[in-house]
Amino acid sequence: MSREQFKNVDPPFWVAWNQALASIRVRFFRQLITSVGIALGIAFFACIQTMRLAEASHEAETEARLKWLVATSLVMCLVGVTNSMLMSVAERYREIGTIKCLGASDSFIVKVFFLEAMLLGLVGSFGGSLLGVTLMQLANLTSGNIVPFPAAAGVVLIGTVVGMFMTVAAAIAPAMQAARMPAAAALRVEV
Amino acid sequence: MSEVKKHEVVVRTSNVAKQYGEGEAAVRALNGVSCEIYSGEYLSIMGPSGSGKSTLFNMIGGLDKPSEGSVFVNSVDIAQLTPRELAFLRCHTIGYIFQTFNLITVRTALENVTLPMLFAGTSPDEAEERGAKLLDLVGLGHRLHHRPSELSGGQQQRVAIARSLANNPAIILADEPTGNLDLKTGQEIIDLLRHLNEDRNVTIISATHDHKMLDVSDRIFHIRDGQLAKIETKEELALTGHSAQL
Numbered sequence: 001m002s003r004e005q006f007k008n009v010d011p012p013f014w015v016a017w018n019q020a021l022a023s024i025r026v027r028f029f030r031q032l033i034t035s036v037g038i039a040l041g042i043a044f045f046a047c048i049q050t051m052r053l054a055e056a057s058h059e060a061e062t063e064a065r066l067k068w069l070v071a072t073s074l075v076m077c078l079v080g081v082t083n084s085m086l087m088s089v090a091e092r093y094r095e096i097g098t099i100k101c102l103g104a105s106d107s108f109i110v111k112v113f114f115l116e117a118m119l120l121g122l123v124g125s126f127g128g129s130l131l132g133v134t135l136m137q138l139a140n141l142t143s144g145n146i147v148p149f150p151a152a153a154g155v156v157l158i159g160t161v162v163g164m165f166m167t168v169a170a171a172i173a174p175a176m177q178a179a180r181m182p183a184a185a186a187l188r189v190e191v
Numbered sequence: 192m193s194e195v196k197k198h199e200v201v202v203r204t205s206n207v208a209k210q211y212g213e214g215e216a217a218v219r220a221l222n223g224v225s226c227e228i229y230s231g232e233y234l235s236i237m238g239p240s241g242s243g244k245s246t247l248f249n250m251i252g253g254l255d256k257p258s259e260g261s262v263f264v265n266s267v268d269i270a271q272l273t274p275r276e277l278a279f280l281r282c283h284t285i286g287y288i289f290q291t292f293n294l295i296t297v298r299t300a301l302e303n304v305t306l307p308m309l310f311a312g313t314s315p316d317e318a319e320e321r322g323a324k325l326l327d328l329v330g331l332g333h334r335l336h337h338r339p340s341e342l343s344g345g346q347q348q349r350v351a352i353a354r355s356l357a358n359n360p361a362i363i364l365a366d367e368p369t370g371n372l373d374l375k376t377g378q379e380i381i382d383l384l385r386h387l388n389e390d391r392n393v394t395i396i397s398a399t400h401d402h403k404m405l406d407v408s409d410r411i412f413h414i415r416d417g418q419l420a421k422i423e424t425k426e427e428l429a430l431t432g433h434s435a436q437l
Contacts (some may be wrong), residue, residue: 011309011312012309015306015309015310016329019298020296022298022302023297025297026296026297026338034202075386081280095295095296097293098289098293098294098295099295099306100278100281101252101254101281101287101293102281102282102287102306102307102310102354102357103278103279103281103282103307103310103311103358104278104310105274105278105282106210106274106275106278108310136315180274182254182255182256183253183254184249184254184255185255185256187254187289187293
């Protein structure tokens, strides 16, 4: 066999998609907890953001304070999501090593984690932003300080996009690192 | 043995050494191993734990890179391969069997067997058909859609064997394949491997402690302190009566 024959092609997209779906379906409870973690973080962010819009304060000082709160909520959320995704990659080193032995390229492994994180992030952050916005609107019912629908929908949209982006970003770095490890090293890792 | 006599080399190592860690903490797991493994033979690698047996095994399988020396699989130096080429080699040329089975827990038996075929670019229909045949071959034709958690240890190892055959590899690497199985199941797995070795002419390289495994081997490599201490052939084993050796 000569080197020229080593032209490896990645399997079609649906192979990675099915692997990601199977991983979510079978580890449903574990993945649910990850997703709820993401959802809670994003719900907090959506809450603060809705509160900021509801106050619609023209006072520069209040506005600045609320923006500061929004930023803080995002940082908290990022830490929580990163923690969940790091764990979810770390507990699967063996699986990564095995799948490498079967002939998966590094990019296939990263692709599976990418898709999984995207799905979890989508579900978690959509649910979370919906929860956050609804709670805040309910709380503001008595004072009549309700954010109109388009703006509230905007908060949900932003929350979903931001949450999904954070989840993928938090998963991709450890997944890439795990994919690049020699297969033997990945198989040795005990968690 | 007739295939062995042709002495067509499928794996060759030349002065392979592997060191873990640096400086004073360095551990030299392998210390200059040179050997040739012939196409179609059933080879056992013996040695106490910590002898470097698993390290040699990982080198041969392209799972790890040597610190010094080279490993040639089908006369290709695997240290020269890019990660993608290495993935290709693992996919097409080598099948792996592990002591702990290492099935993909989230997929069914059939999906475990077809996954390497999909990596090789086989169409899903063909993969499913071939996968079902392979599972039938190892006696699990009735367990296609069970997940690993629903199978016994012996059954899981059979799935792993079917999976290792997925892309008709030239070599099957088995790391203590009977280590986690009871005696009877272990014997069945050994018989199955020997059968595949004879029927399909696939080279089997197995790291083992299991004496039953030695009886079926064409040759045995004894590893001591990171070096190849002795090579025994089946004939020599029969002459000396291997109880004395072990």
